[in-house]
Amino acid sequence: MSATVAPGEPPARRSASTVAWSLPARAIATFSGTPGLVLKLVLLGLLNALSLWAATILARDGHWVAVGVLAAVTLAVDAIYLSSRRAVPLKFLIPGTLFLVAFQLVPIAYNVNIAFTNWSTGHQLTKVEAIDGIKRNSLAPPEDGRTYTMAAARDADGELVLVLVDEATGDPFVGTRDGLRPLPEGSVALDEMGLVQRAEGYRLLRGQELVAADPALQSYVVPTGDAAIRPEGLELAVELAPTLVYDAEADTFTRKENGVVFRDNGRGSFVAASGEELEPGWRTNVGAHNFRRVAADPLIRAPFVRVFIWTIAFATLTVLLSFALGLFLAIALDRKGMRFLRTYRSLLVIPYAVPAFLSLLVWQGLLNDDFGVVNRVLHLDVPWLFDANWAKASIVLVSLWLTFPYFFLISLGALQSIPAELVEAARVDGAGPLQVFRKITLPLLLIAVAPLLIASFAFNFNNFGNIYFLTGGGPASNDQDVAGATDILISYTYKLAFEAGKGQDFGLASAISIAIFFIVGTISVVSFWRTRALENVR
């Protein structure tokens, strides 16, 4: 699937002037003979082996649709690269398309799919598993419930039974699926650890026999009226009674103690009229419920405008200030013959080269207002991270530090592409440096850079890391809503989806991320549309 397969075919038409072969042409020539063919076959073989290996795993887990898709794609790739020249365009298109599908479309489809489910803490199982779980978790010892020292054994007929010794009285019993039967006193012997050592008339299971009996023991129940004795591990059996009873026909649970009925609420839980919910619930489709929550939840609606404005301000300021600083430095360092030019340029790229989360954590320390270096060195007393407005300023400053090298590099490159004669012509016409910058350099630069500005805006709009690592969205605002002073949409919704309710709510998180996608998407489309106007400058 790798792109190196693509040049495997010889160049279609050889250029007449073979003397001036470029490096790529030479590489193609080297790989177009037998070595290229071998390389192609090895790569295809590896791909097929990988697919086969994946298919066995998928088949084992019963994902037959995925196996079909995988087989079809693999065969198609084989066919395309083994076929003659007719499929040449496909040979170039296929790798990119596959990666696009695998890393863009599939995650998006998966995300949208999750947004319509209730996947969250307490909603992980299937309904059948959840009903089992509720039954199991609701078992409780009855009032005079007994516990027994237990040993799994076989009786004379080879049936699996439990040899039991009441922990309180020491009386021996045998438990079968029919019920509890007392054994004659002294027929069961305990060892010094208090475990069953021997039982007359029964053969205790040991070693591999016991291992093989595990599945049967898990569900072994010795009925004792309302309650039942169940094995708990290998040496203990406990009398337990259900506190909730499941009615399969009505699909309800009823609490024995007071007759409260829990019904399926259609969103993956059994819920009583009082709102009490049984755990665990199950994972199910809930339609547009998550989207309705995004629209109606007061936790989202109350601070939305404030958070949204700050998000726009944060993204805009970060992009514009970084661009301004980057461009200024690029122009300043665009002189030929300046000493240490390379050193200066390399130094400026450092903030970009250091992993952002590291810089952010370092900055958090530097900006500490009583103990941080910034305040101490500058003899300031600025509450960088502890005051709402200063925290916003800190976020923008640190984001500027992290982003300007990017624009410095971009601008430096773009400046080279501006024809020198244009600038010269303007100078001849009597334009000053500022005028040249405003009328010639900047408009021409923007043609190249404007799309990057928009992309950078979209990135910063969702720049979770900067907020999370520097201020964590704080400081907490003094008013009533839950959003912190520096929370942007994505960091605030993270709090809602993962630090509210019962912990993690993947369904809500997906719904919110789709909503944010539409916001960012709209802004970007409008901006791109506006920048078309720039291109007419030429």
Add this chain to the structure above:
Amino acid sequence: MVTKRITRALMGMLTVAGTAVLLVAPSATAAPASGSTVTNTTIRIWSDRDRKPAVERVAAAWAASRGVTVEVVEKDFGKIRDDLKTVQAATAPDVIVGAHDWTGELAADGSVVPIIPRAAVSKQFPGYALDAFSYGTSVKRLYGAPVALENIGLVVNTKLAKVPTDFASLQKQALAFKRKKAGNLAIAVPQGANGDAYHMYPFFSGLCGYVFGTNKSGTLNPKNIGLRSPRFLANTPIIDGWNKTGLVNSKVDYGTAKDAFLKGKAAFWITGPWESDTLKQSGISFRIVQVPAIKCKSVPFLGVQGFMVTKFAKQHGVETFAKNLVGDYMMSASAQRSLAAANGRYPANTTAGKQVSDRVLQQFGAAGTGGVPMPNIPQMAAVWSELGGAWVKSTKGAGATKARPAFTTAARNIAAKIG
């Protein structure tokens, strides 16, 4: 034309051959997994790196006596909880090492199953250690075997201060020390801009605060939020006093607090057993005690680590064995001793606790007496940042919010988030 056809036939054959060679590998590895029932039953345990050798050693002894094998898979501690949600049944663990505050989430998910130890075994554990792993909205059940306890304590530099017997003495000594020299801290307790509700908890409980109350079945009730309990709110002016004198300062973060204590710029430090080695190597003569009572006992949060049996044990046909390992064997005093020692924590089993000889660990253990397990219900996720934030706002020195509104707002936010 002929050569071309031959070439293409060759291509196809080679490609198929290449795949055929590699086809052997997966089928070879798949074979033992499928035919496992009788000959080679394996209990799979997910453990963190620190504990892995000890878990391997302890579990191997059990496995040998039971005729099964144990496979210990190393995982990042936090990943154990996350990966349990997405793991495929075939490779899923039967037993996990976990923290007690995962209990509510994992039980609500149905990922772990309840266990019942023998009465003789349960008796060897303090009630709070078992409570830490107990959960249930209607029936309270035990979901894990506690193994190791950890909690913070007040570390006193005995050259710089006397071990305080009451809070007034702590306050007096701390403030006197702070006034001695610029840059000195009164009590080095970490908070920082994002807050640290965990390290502040002794002060919170000392002022009679609590996080969640309990309901009838004895489990935590997320509707009963102790940040706004009248008893605590009545004591909040004390916090304003601390802020004024600088006894507690939210601008001190973890690094600052540690640095100050180690450099002799603070006589009192709030920290836990993960700093045992640092303390021993520092050359400072110190003693660790519980923070003296303020209005109530100033108990710390307890973190309990232990083992849980997953829902997969049943599917793998090893549930009774896994329950025997976790609910019986791992809870014995001898197993607990080596498991807790593996990462320098105090064993949950009281018999094993009495055998701890490490002085620092003993003192941390004593400092945790009466401690409160961190709430193990999933709603706790909504509390940390709010409770930490209230402390930050009310103890940030000049411009601080009064404690009463700070904590009332936090309580209201928590209630709104829990919904």
